[in-house]
Amino acid sequence: MSNPPAGPQPADRTLTSVADRRVHQRFTGPFDGLRVEALETPIRIYDLSRGGCFITAMHAQKAGIRLTLRLDLPPEGWITVVAETLDRHDEVGFAVRFISMDPDDAVRFDRALARLAAREAERP
DSSP: OBOOOOOOOOSOGGGSOHHHHOOSOOBOOOEEEEEESSSEEEEEEESBOSSEEEEEOSSOOOTTOEEEEEEEETTTEEEEEEEEEEEEEETTEEEEEEEEEOHHHHHHHHHHHHHHHHHHHHOO
8 A cells, every 4th residue: 555645744833824734736525435444434525635635524533543435536436545534623524634545546546636636727
C-alpha cells in the first residue's frame, strides 16, 4: 500500500491558515462511499482530496480511529482506502486523512481526481 505524500508542516500552525496548509486540490462532492466494518455502512463524502475528505455523520468520531473506506469514483469505480479520523469535526460529520491504499487503487484514484480537476477547469 502506498501513502499519500505528506504536506508541509509549519512550525507554528496558529499563524498559518487552513488554506495555506492544504497541498491537494479539493472537490466539493458529494460522493458516495461505504465505511467497511462488520457491515458496510453507506457514507456521504465531501471536500475530497488526495489527502483525505469530510464524511457526514450523525455521531461524533474520536480522533485517531482507523477506518477502511470504499469510495465510488466514476468511471474508475470503487476504490478502497485506509483512513484515520482527525480532530476536525462538527455537528454534521468528521474529517479523515488517507493513510494508505493499494497501488492499483492509488492510480485509479489519481485518474478520478484528474478528471474532476479537468471538469472544474472547463467551468466558466
